[in-house]
Amino acid sequence: MVIHRFVRCVNNSTARQLIFNQCRKHAINRSIFTTPSFWAERLYTDKHEWVEVDGKTGKVGISQYAQEALGDVVYAQLPDVDTVLKQKDECGALESVKAASEVYSPISGKVVEKNTSVEETPSLINSSCYDKGWLFKIELSDTGELKSLMTETQYNEYLKTQEH
Template sequence: MATAVIGRCIFGQLNKLQKCKTIAKVTNIQCRNISISQRLLGVKYFTEKHEWVEVNGEVGTIGISEFAQDQLGEVVYVQLPEIDTELELGQEAGVLESVKAASEVYSPISGVVTEANTALEDAPKLVNDSCYEKGWLYKMTIREPTELDHLMKEEDYLKFIKD
């Protein structure tokens, strides 16, 4: 009896996934290449104002960088955008207040807000403790994927903050 298997196989290129189906024996595998964009793989992009967006398919998760939260100090209040808010690239999306200062958060991409991290209302310090995991700010559907081309990938951002 044949067993179907779908797996991730990387053969020379990181942006190629292989869809594999086992036919009667493990040694008899048929593969079909599926070309996908690197944007579907959870890659983080950064702005010069220290916001980040992690892209998973058509959804972007937005937050501030570790560098930004370190500069702000302990975050004590977070104002997030409302669900269904349409944001344009560079538009103010929220505010973070810390013991040192208040800072606006700007949308790194255009789209519609689909979720706000309401856990930050009771625990704004999550932005400091876990800015990339539990301290994200909001999620949105990405309207213009080409806007990502103007953002920095993580390695470029790390060089940017060193300068």
Template sequence: MTSSIIRIAARITKCRPITACSRHHQYSTENKARYYTKKHEWVAVNGDIGTVGISQYAQEALGEVVFVQLPDVGKEVSAGEECGALESVKAASEIFSPISGTVTEKNDKAESTPSLINKSCYEDGWLFRLKLVGTEELKKLMDQTAYDKYLQESH
């Protein structure tokens, strides 16, 4: 009897992560690799769609974000190109696309409620999505480990 309970408990434990993951939006950046720029933007790739945002470091450095201007759907952007702006109570900052592509969606919620960026810069506070031209440019970006090292060395 005890061994049956243990086996059932083990099966339930194994199922929980799958159930929790299935509730996440298909573009969720949780548990996906993010690639970073030296200007603190990130991109998480799902197929040929990249979701772009700013890093935890960037949103903390900016302070309370009060205004967001994002690129329009259909706009073609190149890696490193300025494509939007953020303003906070402390400063203003441009948004640079970490990768080339065509904007397929912008986060209207972040534009209407800029504080989302401070509350959840990797999930609810993402900025825009784009259809990637290709994935070669990802090689020029930093993975999480390289970005953490970059922050330690340069800030």
């Protein structure tokens, strides 16, 4: 979705208005551009978790890089609802045919939802790590912690240093 990538790069009200005008001009349904998660920026940890913040809630998952490194995920253990986590706490585990990996919380807060679909069908992480394969949602207790995370651009640069 080229438009989606473009819009993420120009996340401001002027850009939104330009896009909405073009949608109206070409009779494109603009509703996908009005969802808060569409405009949310994904932030990353050096352990390859990501968080997408919408208000005071963060949706957490693992990156494309991490799921590719793991291989076919066959088991997912996620934190229970109401679990209170600190940033960098170990809070779950993923197992694949190749390896096992701990899951760490990218931010502090209380778990408000876990993706039971991933526990039932762990392969969702491989097929859709940013959409259907998210792991849990957390109510942020310290939004200041977000400053310590990497933007997508910074994360991609970080990955280049890890390949050597």
